[in-house]
Structures are given as C-alpha cells and as structure tokens.
Amino acid sequence: MKKRLPPLNWLRSFEASARHLNFTQAAAELHMTQAAISQQIKGLEAQLGCALFKRLPRGLELTDAGRAYIPGVRESIEKLAVVTDEVFGKERSRTLTVRVNLVFFNHWLAPRLASFRAQHPDIGLRFTSNIWVAEPDKEADVEIRYGKGLWPGFTSNRLTWDDLIPVCSPILLNEQQPPASPDELSDHTLLHVIGYEEGWGFWLNQLGHHEVDSSQGVHFDSLMTAMEMAALGHGVALSRTSLAANMLASGRLIAPFDKPIATAESFFLATPVNQHSHPHVEAFRYWLIEQAEMDMPR
C-alpha cells in the first residue's frame, strides 16, 4: 500500500519535464543529462502503469494521466522548496519574537530565562507585551496567552496549573493587620484585575463568602500592577500560584489563607499552526514546555 509511492527523485524529474515540456531543458535545470531524465520518466511510467508524456517529434505533451498528476506533484515539491528555504535559508540567526503579557514575563518567565540563554546563547530574543487579547499582528513567532487553550489556528501547550491565591504585603498601610480569614476581607481594599474571568467575585463565591462586597476596591488592567500595589501594602490582590511564587519566596508578599481554588483558565504557549518553521522557534518551544513540566502537578 505504501509501496505505491515512486522514488521521489523521479517525481522531481517529472515535475521539471512537465514544466519545460522538454527533457533537455529539464535536465539542465536539475544539473543532469537528458538521458537520465529520459530513463527516470520511463521508470516512473513503468511503475505507475501508464504513460505521462506523449513523445512528439518536436517536444513533449502531457497525457491525460500526466495532466491529472502534475498539479499535486508540483504543489508538493514547491512546498518542500519553500519549507527548506524557510528553515535553512540564509537568515539562520534571526531573533525570535515572543509575545507575552507583562505579569507572566516578570514573575514566571524572567526568572527561568537564564537557563534558556545558557543553553542557546546564540539565539536573539525579542519580547513584546500584549496586555490581554492578541492583536492580529502576526509578527510574533510564539505567544503566551491566558485562557483555556482553544484558539483556532494555534496549537497550544499548557504552561501553568494554577490555584487562585489572595496575596498581600506582610505589613499593610494604615497599620492594618493582614486578614486572618476571608470574612475579614471586607475590612481590606480588594485589588481587582480586569480581563480575567475568575476574579474576586468568583473566588468569594466558591468559598461561600457572600457577605463580602466583591465590587469594592481598586481596579487594574494588569495583574502585574495589582501585585505591585499589594506588595506596597495597598490591599489584597487575587493572584495565581505560579505568578506569586517568586514574591512569596522573597517575603514581599504573603498568602494570608490557604484556600486553594483551581482555575479553569491558565497560561498557554500558543504557536501558529503550520509555522513551526524555524529551529529557534522549536528550541524555545521545547525549552518552555520542559520548564512548565517541572511545575506540573503529579
């Protein structure tokens, strides 16, 4: 069944011959002799069981079978040429562009990046931040997005397995003490971030604390700024475990209660499909997934 595919070099000769309708010119293009082409076509016709060319006294003409066959063959070979050039073309050492939102970069990616730089010191990197929704600029080789991993036209790899986690400074402004239980949150400023489906309202709801007004507080458009404000003692932010780990370890933030609520959304590596077309992209993808799997539960 798989045996049906003839030697691909023969198909290349066929494609060139069909284009020129002339074995001699096809041979020149492929840096071979006319005799070689002639034999290859003969072999191809023998294997396929029917003629591809009509031999005219002055040149060639495609048979019906040849005419039916050539478009698919041409497309495939053309694609091989394009792909080969994309992957191994001249600009081998171009910089890799990664679109990643600010908070993920600062609190997850940046601390690990030294490892990638060490493994691939020759790969130039460029980071551009998207706040939330991807603009349709196709300039990034890969993106890191927050969501459920379902984006048409992209293959996605999950990077984080988060719980929602309230965080605040160990020392709050106004001489307040950090809340000892969720009930006490009504006495604190809630730091909200727009753009996440699962915010304070969701978290309080999950724990049954309906008495706290989840709409009071201050709103930010990035978890980055909200966490910074929390660290400065302005209130309590609702972070994600993967993003808070760093600041919790350093003591700039504390997690006043241990009520793990899993998130339905998480961070994903999103790669445009059919565009795995540069070794640097693959290197970064591979490294990033590897890093993520170190944190994977179980």
Place this chain on the structure above:
Amino acid sequence: MKKRLPPLNWLRSFEASARHLNFTQAAAELHMTQAAISQQIKGLEAQLGCALFKRLPRGLELTDAGRAYIPGVRESIEKLAVVTDEVFGKERSRTLTVRVNLVFFNHWLAPRLASFRAQHPDIGLRFTSNIWVAEPDKEADVEIRYGKGLWPGFTSNRLTWDDLIPVCSPILLNEQQPPASPDELSDHTLLHVIGYEEGWGFWLNQLGHHEVDSSQGVHFDSLMTAMEMAALGHGVALSRTSLAANMLASGRLIAPFDKPIATAESFFLATPVNQHSHPHVEAFRYWLIEQAEMDMPR
C-alpha cells in the same frame, strides 16, 4: 536559489526516520538497509548545514532544526502519496460524472459527444442534470454552469460566446406569421425562462422597444422546454446562438430578426480546484475546451 532543494529521496528517508526515530525501522519500511539511511541522513545534514538528529546511544532524537523541518516535509510527502493513489489507484476505470443542464446537453453537448466517445471509448460517462443552481453535492467530477465564470472553489473555462437570439417556428399556431420586426412581438406569445438574468425584458430594453410588454406570455424553468414550445409554434423564445444553432440548421426553428445582443453570461466548464485528480477528468476537460475553442469568435 533553486539549488537549495536536496535530493527528494533523502527527504523521504528523513521523514521515515523521524517517524520511527530509528534508522533500522525506517530502512525496513523503505526496503533499504540501515547503512543507506545513515548515509542519506548524513548527506542531508551536510547539505543543510546542520544536524537533524541527535544520535543517542539508544535511538534517535530530533534536533530543533529537525523538529522545525519535519512537519513541512511530512505534509508534502503525504500529499504526494495521496495524489499518486488518487490518480493511479486501483479504480482506474471509474465512470466520469458530469453535471450539465438539460438544454446545454441536448443542443450543444450531445451533438458533439460522438467525437469524445470515439476518442475515449473506454471512459464511462454519467450525466446528471442540474436545473440552475448547483446543489452542494460534490458527486460530479465536472460541471457545466451558466454564469460569469466566477465561482469560488472552482476553476472555470468559458465554453460559449453567445448572442441573444429570438427564435420561433417557421409556422406558428393560429395562422400567425412570424414577426418581421421586434415591434410586432406584442402580437406574439413571449416564451420566458426563469433563471437567466438576461431575458426578454433585457433584450427589448437593449433595442429600445419599450412599447412591448415584456411580462406577458408563458414562463418555463428551462430553456429546453421553452425552445421545444417555440418549435411547436406556441410563441417566440429568447435563445442563445450556441443553443439554437442545431434547430436553426434543421429548420425546426427560425430566427426572425438579426439583432445580435451579446450576453454577459455564458456557459462555463467548472472544475473543483485541487481535484484534477483523474486522467478521465483531464481527458474530458481537454476535449471539451478543444470543442469550445472551435466556436470561439476571432
């Protein structure tokens, strides 16, 4: 520049090796020896200027470059396999299905079909009639459509270059005489066909005969039936030169006036793109376009 493409046989070995991650198994699949695969990969890596596999003590692993390269290579080769099978697979002598509307079949295609049958006595044919609009049944290999030749997903080849031409029987019912000029059409029954943009209203308008009521008369859903009724003396039908030629020659119809109005629409051969995948289809396409070019003006 074109020289960038390595020998395609090497790529085939690469594809199989990447799939098995094992030269020995890849060699078995391609009916070659492990040594040959090893050498081909080595050659490929040399030409591309970088390694595709990491040689591990126990098997292989793709490098970043290999991982970036393999999807395009695999797709192309897969496509070649599919196309080869489609064109030269087992059911080599299946019947060719042509969707064509009734009037075009009877008055244009049928008279010429003997020529095709003579050239290709082995090709089985099946005709299905569409009245006007194509149903989305993809069962036809090719279609003949009336329109402007712009259908997404189809490549089209123009088959006719028509004028609108009023026709009627030389002997009308009710002892009427055929009209001598368009003015006299108001005394005759107009035979309309729905589905054509350019009907009696258009024709009379183009010639400035606004005094004739273009809405009176009898309506049909196929020019076929309208022409038959005209031949039986029931009135005057608005035909197309390419479709009336036959009956005009036989004397069953006459064209009472010589006022050529070119049509914006015409008959086209419509072939689904990327589906030129059978020699029989190509044979029919080729023959049909040849036939049409015989009638082409200039």
Place this chain on the structure above:
DNA sequence: ATGCTGCCATTAGTAAAACAATGCCTTGGT
C-alpha cells in the same frame, strides 16, 4: 529535395548509491 537542427531513445562505460558485514557503544537483565 536535401541538408540542418532540435529532441528523444539507446547503448556502453563510469560514478554513485545501496548492500553486507563488522565494530563500537550503551542499556538492561541475570
């Protein structure tokens, strides 16, 4: 008609793969 030219097929010789056999390295089992 005649000779010239372009183009494909064929044949014999040579260069290039594929084969067969062997070596080396690592892993996994006893």
Place this chain on the structure above:
DNA sequence: ACCAAGGCATTGTTTTACTAATGGCAGCAT
C-alpha cells in the same frame, strides 16, 4: 559484573543510476 541485545557508523563490494556518445526521426529552411 558480565553478557546479550539493540542501534548507529564505517568499510569494502556489488548493484544501480548517471554520463557521454551515437542513432533515428520529424520539421524547417534553403
């Protein structure tokens, strides 16, 4: 620890494929 097995690289030999040269055929120009 040691032996067996799996797997890739390497070497010399054989087969395959390419080359170079020649012949044949049909247009085209003189």
